[in-house]
Amino acid sequence: MSQIYLYDTTLRDGTQSEDISFLVADKVRIAQLLDELGIHYIEGGWPGSNPKDIAFFKEIRKVELKQAKIAAFGSTRRARTTPAKDTNIRTLIQAEPDTITIFGKTWDFHVREALRISLEENLELIYDSLAYLKEHVDEVVYDAEHFFDGYKANPEYAIKTLEAAERAGADCIVLCDTNGGTLPFEIGRIIDQVRKQIRTPLGIHAHNDSECAVANSLVAVEHGIVHVQGTINGFGERCGNANLCSIAPALNLKMDRPCMSEEQLRNLRIVSRTVYELANLVPNKHQPYVGNSAFAHKGGVHVSAIQRHPETYEHIRPEKVGNITRVLVSDLSGKSNILAKAEEFNINLDSKDPVTQEILENIKDLENQGFQFEGAEASFELLMRRALGTMRHFFSVLGFRVIDYRGHGDARPLSEATVRVKVGGRIEHTAAEGQGPVNALDNAMRKALESFYPQLKDMRLFDYKVRVLPTGKGTASVTRVLIESGDRLARWGTVGVSDNIIDASYQALVDAYQYKLLQHQERQNRQD
The missing domain is CATH 3.30.160 (Double Stranded RNA Binding Domain)
Structure with missing residues (x-):
């Protein structure tokens, strides 16, 4: 069975996403993270398009990577010029990458309307550009832009463009769903037809406009694709690209097509969150595999079941991708939720203890008032300790x-x-x-x-959220305030609810200080 190669284009396609812009130092840091994760190819950018990408290729040459190849991205030569005289082609070579990836037109509609050249001349552009690059770099990847749309419109011509790339010596031909509109059942059928005529190893580059990018990529692997392109967290233009944070664990854990080691896969969540941080974006808590809610359980029946057998409500063990099982508390909670949280907080609580039922009833009453403890677990821990009489009065x-x-x-x-x-x-x-x-x-x-308490000086407020609860009272409505605080060791959430926003904020702030002092006390006790 062929090795599957992961090709990350976060540093180019990812930066085309709305609200994302990386500094050169950010791009270098992300490249190092991707290399440690086990990504095989890292597309650094289009050196002919902007000074930042030119600077990245200069800086990355100073970094010793463990395994990843650095790829530069560009286009075929322009019409009516030779590759040797084409500025884009020359800049790609001058960047001195390990691999060069260029894209060309596959869809006859684009050739006629965008390039405004003949179909035959487009084939020459593809062949000439790849053949010239093969003389100057060890490995060349050809991205067949709009391949699936082009194939559906004119399959004979779409195949001719791939044949031109194959004759020129391309090391891999990537079939691109550039508009993201192809569905999984179409992907498999078309790839099967392509493989009957093309012998060069094939890749897949899927966009997520129909929310099928991950599914299309995995189907492509099932049909013989050996090179999968995507981005961390699915960043990309419009609706994004295929999400490597979902593709990698699916290949490793579900399809028996390992693309990285078990140890590397355990770093998946931290890589995901670091890239979010460098992009200055809030992580998607509901993201599969790596999100905070990916293995979070709220219903009491679910919690009771996973405590006996986690596989009852978890499709993989979260530790395999660097995540953890989380038990939430809400008005849907049963005793099992309370006991699980007590164990998490190292609080000794027995299912037969009357306090357990008292805590459960208190939770349900508070949530009926508008409290929410799913994002405020510090407030919930304080509530439990107060009920048990183990909370110090600071x-x-x-x-x-x-x-x-x-x-x-x-x-x-x-x-x-x-x-x-x-x-x-x-x-x-x-x-x-x-x-x-x-x-x-x-x-x-x-x-x-x-x-x-001088230890409060290193505590910071990271986030402050206000939610107006739907009571129909207009400006007299009840508000819920969620505060995220933290220090150099941890972060925690607290909550307050009131028809006075200042009072709700006060409640959350007081809990935040109390929790900080509690954590400091427990650290000192462990040291003693």
């Missing part, structure tokens, strides 16, 4: 006041918060300003507490 807030003031004209509003906190027998009364009322309250609380 501080009390005796009262707070927030004032907003806006002057005339375009003057910025001013926010000031005053708080009174009690720690032990001491009372601290402080005030602070901030960028808005919640920031002012956060600053005042920190100012009051840091004199007692």
Whole structure:
């Protein structure tokens, strides 16, 4: 059975996605991550299109990669010029990549309307460009752009374009579903016909406009494709490209076509999240295999079952892709959810303990009020510890006041918060300003507490979300505030609910401080 090669184009196709732009340093870092993951080819960009891609190829030559080949991307020569005189072709060679990938036209409609040349002249463009590149680089990949649309429109001509690439010595011919509109049953049928006439190894490049990019790629492998192109997290233009974070585990774990080692596959989630971070995007929590919710269980029946046999509701073991099983708590929860979370938090709780039922009823009552603990597990852990009487009382807030003031004209509003906190027998009364009322309250609380607990200085607020709950009361509606906080070791979520947004924010902030102090105390206890 043939080896399957993964060809990553995150650094080119991925950057064509709306809202994504990588610095040269980001691209180098991602290339290193992909190499460590076991990706065989890394397409660095189109060196003839912009200075950033030219700089990347210079920088990546200074990096020692373990296995990956660096590919440069470009197009066939222009009409009415030779490859030797074509700026794009020359720039590809000057980039000194391990592999050069060029695309050409397959669809007769594009040849006539986009290039405005004859069908025969297009075949010459493909042949001349590939033959010339083969004289200057060890490996050349040909991307047959719009192949499936072209084949459906004019199968005879589409095959002729592949034959031109084959005669020129292309090492791999990639069949591209550029518009992303081909369905899996069409992919297999067309590839079978192509393989009857083309002997060069074939690849697949699928876009996700019909949400079939991953399925099309896997079907292509079943029909003899040996080279699969895609991007990390499915980044790409319009609806994205085939997602290698889904393709790699499917090949390794489900199709018996390993494309990376078991150890490398366990790094899949961290690579996915790092690329999200470098792209400055929030990770898709519902993404298969690597998302936070990919192995999250909420219904009590599900949780009870996975505790006995995880395979009852998990299609693979999450650890194989670097993920974990998560148990959520909500109004759908049963005792099994509560017990599973207690075990996760190292809290000793028995199914027969009356407190377990008390916690469960409390959860359901709070969620009925609008609380949500799925994104606020720190608040849930604090709730359990308070019910069990194991929560240390770090501080009390005796009262707070927030004032907003806006002057005339375009003057910025001013926010000031005053708080009174009690720690032990001491009372601290402080005030602070901030960028808005919640920031002012956060600053005042920190100012009051840091004199007692200096460890709060390394705690940061990472995210703040407000949700207006559908009560039909307009501006008097109940609001839910979710806050994500963290330090250099961890991140945690807390929640507050109130018909006053400042009060809801206060509840979430207090839980965030309490959780930080709890974690610090437990770390000290472990060290002792």
